[in-house]
Amino acid sequence: MEIDNPTSDWANRWRHPDVYLQRSGPYAVEGYMPGDELTEFIHSDDCKILVVGAGGLGCELLKNLALMGFKDIHVIDMDTIDVSNLNRQFLFRYKDVGKSKAEVASEFIMNRVSGCKVTPFFGKIQDKDEEYYSQFSIIICGLDSVEARRWMNATIIGMYDEEDPSTMKPIVDGGTEGFKGQSRVIIPRNTACYECSLDMQTKPVTFPICTIANTPRLPEHCIQYASLLLWPKSFPETKIDGDDPDHISWLFSEATKRADEFGIRGVTRTLTMGVVKNIIPAIASTNAIVAAATANEAFKLATSCAPIVNNYMMYVGDEGLYTYTFPLEKKPDCPVCGTESVKITISGGWKLQELIDLLLERPGTQLKRPSLRTSTKSLYMQSPKMLEEATRPNLEKLCSELFSSGDTVVVTDANLPISLQLVITFE
Amino acid sequence: MTNSNGPSKEQKYDRQLRLWQAHGQLALEDSKILAINACATVTESLKNLILPGIGSFTILDATITTPQDAGNNFFLDRNSLGKPRGECAVALLNELNPDVAGVHVFEDPSKIIAANSEFFEKFNLVIASQLSQADVNALSNICFSKNIPLMIVRAYGFIGYLRVQTNEHCIVESHPESNLDLRLDSPFKELIEYSDSFNLPALESMDFAHVPYAVILLKSLQEWKSKLCSKHNNALPQTGSDRNAFKDLVRSLKRPGVEDENFEEALVAVFRACSPTTIPLNISAILKESKSKIIAADTPSFWIIARAVANFVDETGYLPLAGIVPDMKADTESFVKLQTIYRDRAHQDALKIHTQASSLVSAAAVATPPNIEEVSRFCKNARNLRIVRTSSIASELTESSNKAAEIGRLAEDLESNIGLYLGLRAVDAFYTANRRFPGFHDQEVESDIGLLKKTVASMLLKMGLSAGLLNDDLIHEIVRAGASELHTMASLMGGICSQEAIKLITAQYVPLNNTFVYNGMKSVGGSFEF
Numbered sequence: 008m009e010i011d012n013p014t015s016d017w018a019n020r021w022r023h024p025d026v027y028l029q030r031s032g033p034y035a036v037e038g039y040m041p042g043d044e045l046t047e048f049i050h051s052d053d054c055k056i057l058v059v060g061a062g063g064l065g066c067e068l069l070k071n072l073a074l075m076g077f078k079d080i081h082v083i084d085m086d087t088i089d090v091s092n093l094n095r096q097f098l099f100r101y102k103d104v105g106k107s108k109a110e111v112a113s114e115f116i117m118n119r120v121s122g123c124k125v126t127p128f129f130g131k132i133q134d135k136d137e138e139y140y141s142q143f144s145i146i147i148c149g150l151d152s153v154e155a156r157r158w159m160n161a162t163i164i165g166m167y168d169e170e171d172p173s174t175m176k177p178i179v180d181g182g183t184e185g186f187k188g189q190s191r192v193i194i195p196r197n198t199a200c201y202e203c204s205l206d207m208q209t210k211p212v213t214f215p216i217c218t219i220a221n222t223p224r225l226p227e228h229c230i231q232y233a234s235l236l237l238w239p240k241s242f243p244e245t246k247i248d249g250d251d252p253d254h255i256s257w258l259f260s261e262a263t264k265r266a267d268e269f270g271i272r273g274v275t276r277t278l279t280m281g282v283v284k285n286i287i288p289a290i291a292s293t294n295a296i297v298a299a300a301t302a303n304e305a306f307k308l309a310t311s312c313a314p315i316v317n318n319y320m321m322y323v324g325d326e327g328l329y330t331y332t333f334p335l336e337k338k339p340d341c342p343v344c345g346t347e348s349v350k351i352t353i354s355g356g357w358k359l360q361e362l363i364d365l366l367l368e369r370p371g372t373q374l375k376r377p378s379l380r381t382s383t384k385s386l387y388m389q390s391p392k393m394l395e396e397a398t399r400p401n402l403e404k405l406c407s408e409l410f411s412s413g414d415t416v417v418v419t420d421a422n423l424p425i426s427l428q429l430v431i432t433f434e
Numbered sequence: 435m436t437n438s439n440g441p442s443k444e445q446k447y448d449r450q451l452r453l454w455q456a457h458g459q460l461a462l463e464d465s466k467i468l469a470i471n472a473c474a475t476v477t478e479s480l481k482n483l484i485l486p487g488i489g490s491f492t493i494l495d496a497t498i499t500t501p502q503d504a505g506n507n508f509f510l511d512r513n514s515l516g517k518p519r520g521e522c523a524v525a526l527l528n529e530l531n532p533d534v535a536g537v538h539v540f541e542d543p544s545k546i547i548a549a550n551s552e553f554f555e556k557f558n559l560v561i562a563s564q565l566s567q568a569d570v571n572a573l574s575n576i577c578f579s580k581n582i583p584l585m586i587v588r589a590y591g592f593i594g595y596l597r598v599q600t601n602e603h604c605i606v607e608s609h610p611e612s613n614l615d616l617r618l619d620s621p622f623k624e625l626i627e628y629s630d631s632f633n634l635p636a637l638e639s640m641d642f643a644h645v646p647y648a649v650i651l652l653k654s655l656q657e658w659k660s661k662l663c664s665k666h667n668n669a670l671p672q673t674g675s676d677r678n679a680f681k682d683l684v685r686s687l688k689r690p691g692v693e694d695e696n697f698e699e700a701l702v703a704v705f706r707a708c709s710p711t712t713i714p715l716n717i718s719a720i721l722k723e724s725k726s727k728i729i730a731a732d733t734p735s736f737w738i739i740a741r742a743v744a745n746f747v748d749e750t751g752y753l754p755l756a757g758i759v760p761d762m763k764a765d766t767e768s769f770v771k772l773q774t775i776y777r778d779r780a781h782q783d784a785l786k787i788h789t790q791a792s793s794l795v796s797a798a799a800v801a802t803p804p805n806i807e808e809v810s811r812f813c814k815n816a817r818n819l820r821i822v823r824t825s826s827i828a829s830e831l832t833e834s835s836n837k838a839a840e841i842g843r844l845a846e847d848l849e850s851n852i853g854l855y856l857g858l859r860a861v862d863a864f865y866t867a868n869r870r871f872p873g874f875h876d877q878e879v880e881s882d883i884g885l886l887k888k889t890v891a892s893m894l895l896k897m898g899l900s901a902g903l904l905n906d907d908l909i910h911e912i913v914r915a916g917a918s919e920l921h922t923m924a925s926l927m928g929g930i931c932s933q934e935a936i937k938l939i940t941a942q943y944v945p946l947n948n949t950f951v952y953n954g955m956k957s958v959g960g961s962f963e964f
């Protein structure tokens with residue numbers, strides 16, 4: 008289909024957003040230059056927008072951006088369409104199940120909103136490099152994973168070179184859970200970034216393994232008994248695939264047996280799926296609210312026609328209707344956007360492994376695969392394999408044998424483009 | 435429920451069923467929604483209702499798609515230009531969900547509102563936008579008298595507005611954060627027997643570490659009451675110092691060297707355990723009201739069950755038991771036994787109330803008497819019932835009412851969104867006077883600023899409010915908007931509107947009472963009760 012048709016706009020098509028591109032107003036912000044040039048800029052490929060995620064938020068975001076007049080939009084998503092997406096991801100139909108979300112969503116938008124070009128990428132965000140991300144004016148995240156958000160945040164902020172303003176890419180981020188959601192703007196090194204607020208994330212509920220193994224009380228305990236203890240024993244070669252109905256059936260049946268044995272009620276197939284996949288309820292309306300607030304910020308950022316949110320908006324809709332907007336504070340020792348090192352005090356008698364465990368657990372760090380080194384040597388490296396083997400014996404050594412109190416330890420993570428400066432003092 | 439041309443509803447709706455369960459979904463599938471005017475804000479609202487599977491929808495709209503309509507509405511496109519807007523929107527909305535059917539009525543909403551109020555009786559929810567103030571006023575009266583929930587939604591420039599009107603909305607499942615009803619202060623027989631079956635000193639360490647905290651507190655309270663009853667008059671430890679003494683008593687039961695997670699849980703729960711089981715004030719008001727109602731063939735189940743519960747309370751002094759036990763450190767057997775005790779007792783309470791409700795309806799020939807599932811759900815949530823009664827929009831629009839004074843008081847907080855609300859009312863007054871919106875035409879922006887200022891001044895005067903409530907910058911911004919319906923604002927308000935609609939239709943969670951105004955510049959929302 009030919010989509011670069013210059014005649015695709017009809018007269019007055021953009022009347023609604025044009026008001027804010029053509030008319031000055033007392034609340035417009037510095038740099039606002041209303042007029043035809045601004046309208047042309049929004050419609051041009053000089054104003055390229057990246058949407059990360061083509062799920063519940065992504066579908067809404069693409070529609071919102073296209074109808075606000077952005078005509079060069081890119082979208083990344085590694086997922087394929089599932090039946091359970093259809094209650095909210097409105098660019099997909101039953102016939103699309105199994106296809107790439109990014110590709111189907113792009114196609115749909117281009118068919119419905121003539122003249123809008125949407126370029127899909129069916130893959131991981133980590134597959135793309137800085138050169139790719141640097142082509143965009145604004146990055147909008149509609150993601151459901153903390154990991155992906157951290158990676159995106161660290162990458163975009165890492166790209167910012169204060170000498171070169173063109174490397175400054177604002178991030179607009181949205182998230183939802185049931186009747187709740189939030190939308191925020193991140194201006195690199197100016198406002199709090201995603202990593203600054205990592206400790207606001209609620210961690211998923213985990214049950215102690217001894218409860219699961221010995222004293223189950225809840226249906227969830229029975230399900231986790233099946234998934235965490237029985238499954239690896241029965242199928243040591245296969246990882247559980249929550250989308251495979253046979254896997255769910257097996258877990259459901261084993262969990263039911265376990266529950267019957269202990270007289271526990273409430274194991275259902277739905278709950279089994281919920282626990283195994285850690286399902287978060289999701290509905291069209293909440294997605295619409297958060298995505299619209301998020302796209303609204305992108306429009307204001309791109310045009311300066313009005314001020315942007317300062318800098319975090321929370322929406323709670325289960326009891327009445329509340330929004331709360333507040334400025335989230337930057338953390339001076341944020342490993343992504345901060346300038347100060349993180350100071351921690353531990354016992355010199357700790358083994359290196361204990362220090363690493365702390366980094367995994369600590370709410371503000373939550374690393375997955377940390378590597379540690381001092382200015383002079385590697386303490387523990389996750390990769391390459393040879394280095395991992397060479398440094399592994401250090402895990403059992405005492406910290407006081409490996410470095411001195413007050414030394415700086417640099418922590419990197421194989422999954423994240425960050426480097427955390429840790430100043431460690433021994434008690 | 436798999437059929438040949440689509441997935442099962444359980445699969446398709448999995449992510450929402452986790453929020454409102456199968457009975458909430460049934461209510462949604464039974465709903466018939468009327469949407470007045472297929473502007474972007476309304477079609478976005480409908481989209482979010484069609485996707486989760488409402489029963490059906492009707493669009494009432496007599497306009498022809500304009501170039502700007504086709505520009506900001508995802509359910510219109512170039513092909514819609516010059517055709518009826520409602521018809522085109524219905525066609526594209528119907529593609530969203532094969533389970534939902536929509537139709538279009540090509541008639542002027544003003545005429546229907548003026549001449550055919552029966553038209554609205556077919557629907558159980560009305561959503562409207564782009565109506566004149568006079569039409570909103572009349573529609574408000576129709577819906578209020580017929581007890582049909584009404585939602586007025588709007589996106590105007592960077593201002594979002596939603597008004598909910600419902601004269602009585604009864605909620606059984608308000609989904610509170612916690613629903614704890616353990617009755618530790620007034621244990622029933624089975625609970626006392628259960629607690630007595632634990633002989634703490636005789637337990638092995640392993641068993642001791644697994645005594646449920648409910649038992650620890652029951653035993654502590656027993657001791658508190660018996661040993662100290664002369665001093666404490668058999669009362670619960672409710673003052674700060676009593677509670678501290680009671681905590682010490684709980685601690686004194688600990689066994690050194692044994693893991694004490696269960697005791698930690700008990701100490702955390704002390705405050706709640708020491709609060710007497712009472713009937714919350716709003717609940718006694720509901721029960722009292724139920725007694726004043728004459729049960730007739732059309733009395734809603736809510737009021738019939740409430741009446742049966744009121745009789746139960748008169749007899750026993752307590753609300754029916756919720757029957758839920760939160761997870762606590764315990765071995766499987768003790769926990770399951772404890773759960774069973776609460777569940778059985780709750781079931782007995784529900785059975786009594788169901789019998790009571792059945793005898794209430796038998797006299798009144800109620801078509802569908804409350805069934806036991808409904809009664810059980812009511813009993814489980816008896817401490818968290820809610821009734822939302824909003825004022826009518828018509829009463830709010832009366833210029834010299836008490837509401838005006840309240841609005842004026844709220845408007846003194848310059849950070850609140852009341853200024854935007856007043857701005858929208860002024861815009862409507864401007865439209866009524868001039869048959870166009872301020873700033874609609876580029877060449878009139880400057881002159882309309884002056885005109886709108888005059889409109890604002892005269893409106894505030896009529897409302898008895900001080901003239902300075904709306905600052906000049908805000909008036910200028912409102913003229914700048916020129917009735918623009920930005921898609922982002924339309925989508926945001928459509929999302930908010932559909933969220934509240936779902937709560938109204940499913941009678942779960944608590945809807946807005948009654949006005950929400952959103953400032954899309956600062957991204958700040960505000961809820962008001964007018």
Ligand SMILES: [Zn+2]
Nearest residue numbers: 200203341344
């Ligand atoms: Zn940061």
